Amino acid sequence: MKRPDFFSLENGTKSKLPFSKKEYQERLKKLRDVMNSNNLDMIILTSMHNIAYYTGFIYCSFGRSYGCVITEKKIVTISANIDAGQPWRHSFSENIIYTDWKKDNFLRAIVSIIGRDEPPKNIGIENDHVTLEMKEKLVSLFNFSKFNDVSKDLMKLRMIKSNEEIDIIKNGARIADIGAEEIVKHIKVGASELEIATIGRDKMEFEIAKTYPDAEYMDTWVWFQSGINTDGAHNPKTSRKLISGDILSLNTFPMISGYYTALERTLFLDKVDDASLKAWEANVKVHKRGLELIKPKAKCSEICKELNDLFAQLGYLQYRTFGYGHSFGVLSHFYGRESGLELREDIDTILEPNMVISMEPMIMIPEGKPGAGGYREHDILVINENGTENISKFPFGPEHNIIKS
Numbered sequence: 001m002k003r004p005d006f007f008s009l010e011n012g013t014k015s016k017l018p019f020s021k022k023e024y025q026e027r028l029k030k031l032r033d034v035m036n037s038n039n040l041d042m043i044i045l046t047s048m049h050n051i052a053y054y055t056g057f058i059y060c061s062f063g064r065s066y067g068c069v070i071t072e073k074k075i076v077t078i079s080a081n082i083d084a085g086q087p088w089r090h091s092f093s094e095n096i097i098y099t100d101w102k103k104d105n106f107l108r109a110i111v112s113i114i115g116r117d118e119p120p121k122n123i124g125i126e127n128d129h130v131t132l133e134m135k136e137k138l139v140s141l142f143n144f145s146k147f148n149d150v151s152k153d154l155m156k157l158r159m160i161k162s163n164e165e166i167d168i169i170k171n172g173a174r175i176a177d178i179g180a181e182e183i184v185k186h187i188k189v190g191a192s193e194l195e196i197a198t199i200g201r202d203k204m205e206f207e208i209a210k211t212y213p214d215a216e217y218m219d220t221w222v223w224f225q226s227g228i229n230t231d232g233a234h235n236p237k238t239s240r241k242l243i244s245g246d247i248l249s250l251n252t253f254p255m256i257s258g259y260y261t262a263l264e265r266t267l268f269l270d271k272v273d274d275a276s277l278k279a280w281e282a283n284v285k286v287h288k289r290g291l292e293l294i295k296p297k298a299k300c301s302e303i304c305k306e307l308n309d310l311f312a313q314l315g316y317l318q319y320r321t322f323g324y325g326h327s328f329g330v331l332s333h334f335y336g337r338e339s340g341l342e343l344r345e346d347i348d349t350i351l352e353p354n355m356v357i358s359m360e361p362m363i364m365i366p367e368g369k370p371g372a373g374g375y376r377e378h379d380i381l382v383i384n385e386n387g388t389e390n391i392s393k394f395p396f397g398p399e400h401n402i403i404k405s
Contacts (some may be wrong), residue, residue: 006098006109011085016214017056018257023164024092027054031070034153041120043070043150047129049336050154052258057091065106069113078109107141124150158329159341161354166382169328169356171211172254172261173380173391179204179252180263180394188405189244193237197222204254215257223251230374231364244270247373258330263392264378267401275370277398282314283363283375284397290324290359294381294388300347319363328356328380355383
């Protein structure tokens with residue numbers, strides 16, 4: 001029996017996608033504008049975030065290659081046989097499946113899309129994602145072609161959100177608040193980080209399903225940290241049990257069809273000592289000022305400078321650990337980081353309407369020092385023509401978040 005190198009499989013009917021057909025068509029038009037302005041014959045996308053953004057399909061790599069080929073007339077995802085018909089059902093585009101039976105069938109599938117008669121002269125790829133091994137194979141396959149990086153151009157397109165994207169992000173922020181509300185109900189001495197995080201995650205997933213009954217549910221999670229575990233913003237949950245007086249960090253991350261949102265809050269269990277209260281209040285003061293500074297025409301680096309100056313006045317600048325905020329969108333902030341829109345010293349981007357950005361100051365005081373622990377607050381803001389809308393509603397600060405066991 002001869003087994004194919006690649007094939008198409010339209011198994012079932014197309015699923016309802018998170019965005020309208022018009023939305024995907026508009027995104028594709030802007031992508032082809034990038035192709036035309038850079039004199040590209042085709043683009044080969046390989047990143048999870050860009051493939052999801054242009055097609056609706058979110059892949060699970062597990063060591064296999066995935067891609068999306070865009071020409072002037074075609075858009076086709078390339079997926080592994082392990083996924084069967086799901087990539088076709090859950091995408092705006094057509095799909096080709098490559099098999100595992102022969103090495104580099106992924107590349108053969110690419111060739112099948114464009115044909116061999118007129119090989120492309122100029123090809124766009126994502127230099128911030130494509131591996132050296134894959135690039136070497138592409139260069140060998142298209143040895144008469146020139147390769148151009150399109151990652152920054154595509155990132156700039158994603159930084160400005162459509163109204164449909166903003167609707168999903170707003171619902172995500174609402175669901176993050178719901179997760180936080182549920183978590184607070186279960187905070188008590190003796191409960192573990194794992195127990196509490198699981199309760200919050202489940203609450204959010206069911207709310208996502210209620211709001212988006214046609215969605216695929218994946219990768220919603222909670223980080224709930226206590227004590228020394230609060231020192232890193234991305235520290236995973238553990239089985240540590242809470243004790244009275246603990247500093248706590250609540251972090252809810254619902255994902256809706258590839259769009260993450262986040263809520264982060266500092267809390268204390270039962271009581272807070274004077275040194276910790278002072279540090280907490282300093283971070284809250286910076287957070288409040290940051291919320292005021294985010295507005296149209298503000299420059300990211302200038303916001304950062306003013307907040308650095310405020311932290312210095314308060315005596316805590318040396319404890320600051322990372323930037324003050326970042327863009328939110330498709331698979332942000334863990335896979336699809338839009339690094340051109342971050343509140344850092346080296347980013348001079350000007351804030352524009354329909355950008356979505358967080359304000360999230362954090363300080364970390366090492367163990368053994370008064371007030372030891374990690375303090376952070378995190379809100380998401382949508383920038384509009386006249387100002388901003390803070391879409392995170394769960395309260396922050398000592399007056400709200402000293403939780404009695």
